[in-house]
Amino acid sequence: MSQFLTEITRQSANPIWPLFDKICSIPHPSKHEQALSDYIVSWAEAKGLAVKADEVGNLIIKKPATLGMEDRKGVVLQAHIDMVPQKNEDTEHDFTLDPIKPYIDGEWVTATGTTLGADNGIGMASCLAVLGSDDVAHGPLEVLLTIDEEAGMTGAFGLKEGLLEGEILLNTDSEQEGEVYMGCAGGVDAGFTFDIEREQAASGNVNKKLIIKGLKGGHSGCDIHTGRANANKLVARFLASHAEELGIQLTEIRGGSLRNAILVKPLLAFLCLSRMLLNLSVCSLYILKWLRLS
Known part of the structure; x- marks a missing residue:
């Protein structure tokens, strides 16, 4: 036993x-x-x-x-x-x-x-x-x-x-003991494809990775209303806010393997202007700010 x-x-x-x-x-x-x-x-x-x-x-x-x-x-x-x-x-x-x-x-x-x-x-x-x-x-x-x-x-x-x-x-696949659900909201999967433009690495750029740790994760159904951060969304927000000023060139971006799990560990690899490394550190701190607001 x-x-x-x-x-x-x-x-x-x-x-x-x-x-x-x-x-x-x-x-x-x-x-x-x-x-x-x-x-x-x-x-x-x-x-x-x-x-x-x-x-x-x-x-x-x-x-x-x-x-x-x-x-x-x-x-x-x-x-x-x-x-x-x-x-x-x-x-x-x-x-x-x-x-x-x-x-x-x-x-x-x-x-x-x-x-x-x-x-x-x-x-x-x-x-x-x-x-x-x-x-x-x-x-x-x-x-x-x-x-x-x-x-x-x-x-x-x-x-x-x-x-x-x-x-x-x-x-029997529900969360509350002693309760019965009548019906279901269902779910939708969406697949997207788009063209990318490849470019030469800019002279003087350095390789960097953005690593996010310590997120709670959870289920996309029963935890979706609890305000848990999705690591992919944090990465996207970081790029949308700072990619241009930092001169970021993506080399790899991926995250997640299950459609019903709130992602906790993304991978973002990129080239960054060497003269912007201090700015990169400052911009990365915005992720902590977004987490406090979420």
Whole structure:
């Protein structure tokens, strides 16, 4: 038994926690869900439940209705298997090999140096807890666990018609306990391409990099209203405000790998007029000012 599970079970007998602890122990970033999927299949089969994987890798687990409730409307509980793999800059962690290490911090469960994966590990654990319970009375019950939600929704998009029988679907991928959302605002991806003009490096320019550290980051959904700075926006604001006066010539600019994470670590490499190095230091301080205002 892990230290986390030992501590959490002292505080709560909720059957979700052993399941969540097991989920954390099996690497499952987006595109690498197979090991956790295999465990869930074995878990379901050991409990005598019907389980199958569809063509894209989604899992569907079915449990017959409680005696006397066979005529109730069927319910589908849904969660996604993958998690967002993000780590602190000073953390060594391979999300395809290393387990997540949860721990209790006051009233919260968090992870050591990485994302916790409660999105959607808690949802998965909740679904499995209902499947494994002998105390929860229910009509025909199905659990749908989709793949790759965080990096493309390929599991949801690949789900074929006719695989599910239930009339009511409850998605467990939300933040507030005891609340149900009716509907969804949705999301939009936008891709842009544009032409660039290459130029010769100006004589006397020196190579520099702008490095931003210590931002909180967060989720583009549940944290977007909390005023957390986006590192890409800070870089863009810096260039818009100071590129001309500093004689900046870009050599590299990039940042971010996940569309639903507030970026914390950009890369901006550039050439700068050597006589403007002092001004560069002063202009960089404006980023701190913008952070205080945001």
